[in-house]
Structure formats: structure tokens, C-alpha cells
Amino acid sequence: MESGGIETKIPPGGxxxxxxxxxxxxxxxxxxxxxGLYVDVSNYxxxxxxxxxxxxxxxxxxxxPGVYGLxxxxxxxxxxxxxxxxxxLVINVVNSVHINRDxxxxxxxxxxxxxxxxxxNMIDEALQEGLxxxxxxxxxxxxxxxxxxxxxxxxxxxxxxxGMYFARPGLVDPAVMEALKKVSQQAGRREALFLLEGDKExxxxxxxxxxxxxxxxxxxxxxxxxxxxxxxxxxVYKSKSIAARLGNWMLQPLTGLPILALVLWIVYELVGVFLxxxxxxxADNVMVAYYEPAIRFIVGWFIPPESVLNxxxxxxxxxxxxxxxxxxxxxxxxxxxxxxxxxxxEDTGYLPRTAILVDRTMSSLGLNGQAIIPLILGFGCVxxxxxxxxxxxxxxxRRISTFLLALGIPCSAQLAIITAVLAGTSQYFMLxxxxxxxxxxxxxxxxxxxxxxxxxxxxxxELPPLRLPGLQNVWKKTWTKSYQFIREAFPIxxxxxxxxxxxxxxxILWSLRNLLAPVTVSWLHLPAEVADIFIMGLIRKEFGAxxxxxxxxxxxxxxxxxLTLSLTVPCIASTMVILKERGWREGLFxxxxxxxxxxxxx
Amino acid sequence: MIMIIILDYRGDLVITLDKAKxxxxxxxxxxxxxxxxxxxICFGISEGAVVTCRExxxxxxxxxxxxxxxxxxxxxxxxxxxxxxx
Numbered sequence: 001m002e003s004g005g006i007e008t009k010i011p012p013g014g015x016x017x018x019x020x021x022x023x024x025x026x027x028x029x030x031x032x033x034x035x036g037l038y039v040d041v042s043n044y045x046x047x048x049x050x051x052x053x054x055x056x057x058x059x060x061x062x063x064x065p066g067v068y069g070l071x072x073x074x075x076x077x078x079x080x081x082x083x084x085x086x087x088x089l090v091i092n093v094v095n096s097v098h099i100n101r102d103x104x105x106x107x108x109x110x111x112x113x114x115x116x117x118x119x120x121n122m123i124d125e126a127l128q129e130g131l132x133x134x135x136x137x138x139x140x141x142x143x144x145x146x147x148x149x150x151x152x153x154x155x156x157x158x159x160x161x162x163g164m165y166f167a168r169p170g171l172v173d174p175a176v177m178e179a180l181k182k183v184s185q186q187a188g189r190r191e192a193l194f195l196l197e198g199d200k201e202x203x204x205x206x207x208x209x210x211x212x213x214x215x216x217x218x219x220x221x222x223x224x225x226x227x228x229x230x231x232x233x234x235x236v237y238k239s240k241s242i243a244a245r246l247g248n249w250m251l252q253p254l255t256g257l258p259i260l261a262l263v264l265w266i267v268y269e270l271v272g273v274f275l276x277x278x279x280x281x282x283a284d285n286v287m288v289a290y291y292e293p294a295i296r297f298i299v300g301w302f303i304p305p306e307s308v309l310n311x312x313x314x315x316x317x318x319x320x321x322x323x324x325x326x327x328x329x330x331x332x333x334x335x336x337x338x339x340x341x342x343x344x345x346e347d348t349g350y351l352p353r354t355a356i357l358v359d360r361t362m363s364s365l366g367l368n369g370q371a372i373i374p375l376i377l378g379f380g381c382v383x384x385x386x387x388x389x390x391x392x393x394x395x396x397x398r399r400i401s402t403f404l405l406a407l408g409i410p411c412s413a414q415l416a417i418i419t420a421v422l423a424g425t426s427q428y429f430m431l432x433x434x435x436x437x438x439x440x441x442x443x444x445x446x447x448x449x450x451x452x453x454x455x456x457x458x459x460x461x462e463l464p465p466l467r468l469p470g471l472q473n474v475w476k477k478t479w480t481k482s483y484q485f486i487r488e489a490f491p492i493x494x495x496x497x498x499x500x501x502x503x504x505x506x507x508i509l510w511s512l513r514n515l516l517a518p519v520t521v522s523w524l525h526l527p528a529e530v531a532d533i534f535i536m537g538l539i540r541k542e543f544g545a546x547x548x549x550x551x552x553x554x555x556x557x558x559x560x561x562x563l564t565l566s567l568t569v570p571c572i573a574s575t576m577v578i579l580k581e582r583g584w585r586e587g588l589f590x591x592x593x594x595x596x597x598x599x600x601x602x
Numbered sequence: 603m604i605m606i607i608i609l610d611y612r613g614d615l616v617i618t619l620d621k622a623k624x625x626x627x628x629x630x631x632x633x634x635x636x637x638x639x640x641x642x643i644c645f646g647i648s649e650g651a652v653v654t655c656r657e658x659x660x661x662x663x664x665x666x667x668x669x670x671x672x673x674x675x676x677x678x679x680x681x682x683x684x685x686x687x688x
Contacts, residue, residue, distance in 0.1 A: 068644035101669075215643075247672075248656070248657055251657050458677075459663050
């Protein structure tokens, strides 16, 4: 996921150092260690989709999305290719357990003629798996320096920091070298290899014809990689751990579905019962009983209670009262809980296994199992999940999952409010809500699968090993995301509250309610005040939803508001992402459809 | 129901990956789609690679293992990958 856009200018004389490697080999962990910044680290491929930049001394370090090789067949590969084309040196991160697989990309980097160093990462896991690696021989066969590291535990990082400046071009495949001679007279050395490998985009950019020998080169490179791996890796003993067996149980429906049910139940007990009912009640009581009166008292000291300013600061919708109560008393505990759950799921490697379990079911929605990952991440933040749809194979799948995310997946903040509001009614409505949302998402998927032209790509993914999540990483990730959320939400909440207080104070709210009355009162059978909520929801869904708590309504009315609100597009941020990722025409179309559907279903 | 029958150059019946059973050792002999073939080469399961069938999810994906790698292949793709049982 994107790291919130860390941008750095390259200082004069600074080098561009690119961290590249296969998915799930620890690139982000290496990046974090070198720069001291934090970008997401998870146990599945595709955590880094945007690129993150950081500094190390006078140089710039760039983190890239993981790729198995550069074929320009996906967005991630094109992004990575362009970053590498401009690199001064590349730190190629290799997973010690999967040297055989990873060396393909290493050899491609070497064939490009770029100065390379190899970080032989997760060396601790290779030892556990009973593998012994001859580093000196690997260096000799590749022609570049190799540094064993264990980035998560910060081993070998110091050596890498010094050693990366010894990056040099490695031993290029002689056959490739020969073929390059003809091409590289017209193009640069690096571009020449891509031309040789039939990269049409590069061909167009330079106005040159591309080669047709890609498959031959790739096959040759694959056999070289296999040969090198065979020479340097020795399996000292075989290990078949409990993790491997548990992993297999997760895949079979007979055992996998109960495990899935168990996981969901634990999540529900933690977020839906413990946090939403117990912790929230406690926090809310503290805020309403002590915090708000205290603030009113202090504000009343300086500003006369009847003035507009007092209403704006400490009134019903007050910036210092309502905003803070919602954010700290209501949202923070739940958002923390939801991000905690997601972090644990990400780090264990459970998500890709779920993808396999649900592959067949997802195909009826026109998606393959892999699409379950953005859909689950959507429960954390729809905006981030929308960016993750890039990892899906075809435009069609991205279109379908974008639509489903915009329509039916409530993000952590909404989920927080929804649980809080509906927990106050009865369990029956909570269940009904879940059922409704489920039916709507499945229904929309089935319709899209039927009417959108084209076919979805078949599932072809790698399973990461099951791991016990590291407490430190889980906590850091949970905290970073929750903090980012609160920091982003606070001004919007405060601004919204301010606007609402002002509209209220000058009677504009009243006329807006009347304007929307045909929709709210006659169509959805709700009180006229609900119009406020939809206006607030337009800014940010959970902001609107939070306001529901302050209205006295029947449980059924609560239910209808929640459902309608959940179905509208999440927030301004995700609307922007949809427009950016899907183009403005398709984006606006999706947006409009989602709104119309939300009100009709409501 | 549609049956896909592929014959090799000798006219023998070719077995596809979806027919593999858990625990069997298999050699991958043919992947028809060029783009997937290239991706498979990067993964390390190019034609000629020997893998073990780790898991067959009923009507779902086939999971194969090679060295320490585990790769899941969707049913629709498994149906067109030809293999040789070892």
C-alpha cells in the first residue's frame, strides 16, 4: 500500500538507489532499515504498490513493487521497470529460501548492465528450513557482491549499508551480450535489453522495432538461474513443520471453512462485542460525563453561553465537544481494533490462503480468488484497498472490484459507527445488516460478471509461508494507520461540525431539510433531520453515520439510514482515487450509479 | 459438460493438471497461453519443471510445490496445462 506519498528531492551529487526484488522477500523491511521511515510490511505479495522514497545520507532510496521479472505485462512491472531504468544502483533483495525462483530476476537485472548488489534476505529462515547457502560461490557466479541479511531482526544491515556502494555490473549471459551488440547502437544499454525482450512500450517510446526472442531469452535465463541455485544451495535436512500442515488445512473446504468461521467469530467477538460494546460504552461515558461538561465550563468562562461562538465551540455540534467525543471516544478504539485484526491477518499469510479457498465462489462474481484481498482490506480503508486493486490481472477485474468496494464494503470508520449504532438496537438488526450488504455485493458482482464483456484471468499466485506475526510490526502498522486516520479525520470532522453549527445557527439547515424531504420522508420514511446526515455523509461517510447517534429514531429507521449510507461512496478521498485510477468518465459513472442504487435500495 | 481432450504428437492422451492427485509427482509439459507461460518461467515452473501436487481443492485451484515454493493454479488454468505423471 502507499505510504502516504513520501517524496524526496534528490540532492546534488546524490545517487538513486533502488530496492527491487520478487514479491514478499522483505524489500520494505530493508527500505525501512536503510531510511528509518516506516512503510507497510506484510506477509503477502503486493504490499508496496506506489513507490516510497527516503534518504540515506546524501542519497535517495526508492522502494519498488515486487515483481518476478520485468515483462511489462502489469502496472506494477511497468512502474518498476521505469524506476530501474533511471537507477544508479540496485539493491536486489533475494529471499534465501527461494533462491531458485528469485535468481531469474537477479539475472535479468545483471543482463541490464546495472550496478547491482544482492541482499540475501531472510537468511534465518533458510537456516530453519535446513538450507545451507554458499555465499562466496554465489558472488563468483553472479559477478556481484552478496550480503546475507535478516532485515526484520536488523541483522546484516550495517554490512549492507557499507557494501551497497560496491555495487557493480555482473556477469551478463554471453548470448544476450552478443545479441545486444546490434541493438545497443541505436538505444541505450538498458533499453536495448527491453527491446530485445519485445517490450512494445519501450519500442514506441524510442520509435524502434522490438525483438521476438523473448521466450528463448527467458528460458535460457531460467535454466541459468536453476543451475546457479543448484550449485550454491544445499539442503542439509528436510523440514515439514506444523505450519505447513496447518497451511494445508486452510485450503481444503472441509477444514478451511471452519477455520474461516472461527477467524470471523474471533474478529466479531473482539471488534463487535468487546470493543463496540464494552470499551466504547466506557469511553463514551467518560467523555460525556467528565470531558464535555469540563469543556463547557472552561469555554463558558471566557465566552458568554448564549453567543454564536459558544454554540460553535461547545454546543450540540460543537467543535470541541462533539468532534472530540466522536473521534476519541468512539472512533479511535474501534479503528485501532480493526487495523489490529487486519495487521495480524496480513502478517500471518492467511489472506492468500483464503484467496484459494474462495477462488471458485469468486469466479461467479467475475473475479478470481485474489480479489478477496482488496475486498478484505476495504474493511480497513476503502481508499487504500482501491489502490490495491492494481494487483489484479485484467482491467475487467479491476473494474468489478472497484465497483464492489465503492458500493458495498464499509471501511473501518464506518464499520465502527455502524457496530456502535446497531449494537444499541438488537443483534437481529446487526445480522440483517450483514445479510443485506452481503446479498447486495454478491448480486452486483453477479450482474457485472454477466454483462461486462471479456473474461477474468485465471488464478496463479504464490503462497507465502505461514508465520507468527511479529508483535512489533503488528503494533507499528496498527498505530501508524490509526494515527494517520485520526490526523486526516480530525480537520474534516471539525470542519463538518463547524459548517453544521453555522448552517443550523442561520436556519439554512432547515431549508435544506425541506428540499430533501421528498426523498427522506416520503421515500425512505425517515425523519426530516436525516437530511443532515446525508449531507454530512457526503463529506465522509462515518461523519454522517456518527451523527445518527444523536438522533432519536426507531431501530428500523436506524437500520435504513445505516444501509443507505453504507452503500454510498465512502469519502472524498476514495472518490478521488476512483477518478484517478479509473479515469474521470468511468469514475463519475461508477459514483453516480452507486448513489442512485444506494437510495433505491434504502 | 465440456471435456477437453488433448492428444500429443504420438496420438496419446495428454493428462492435464486438474487430474493430478494429492502427493503425485508431475512434470509440466505444456502451457498454451504465451503470457502465462512467460509468467510461469519467472515463477520457476516453466515447461519441463518437476513439481509435487500438494493439494487439490474440490472444484477449486490446484496447489503445486517446487522446492520450498507453493503455487496455486486456478481450476480453469489447470485444465489446459498438460502434465506427465512421474
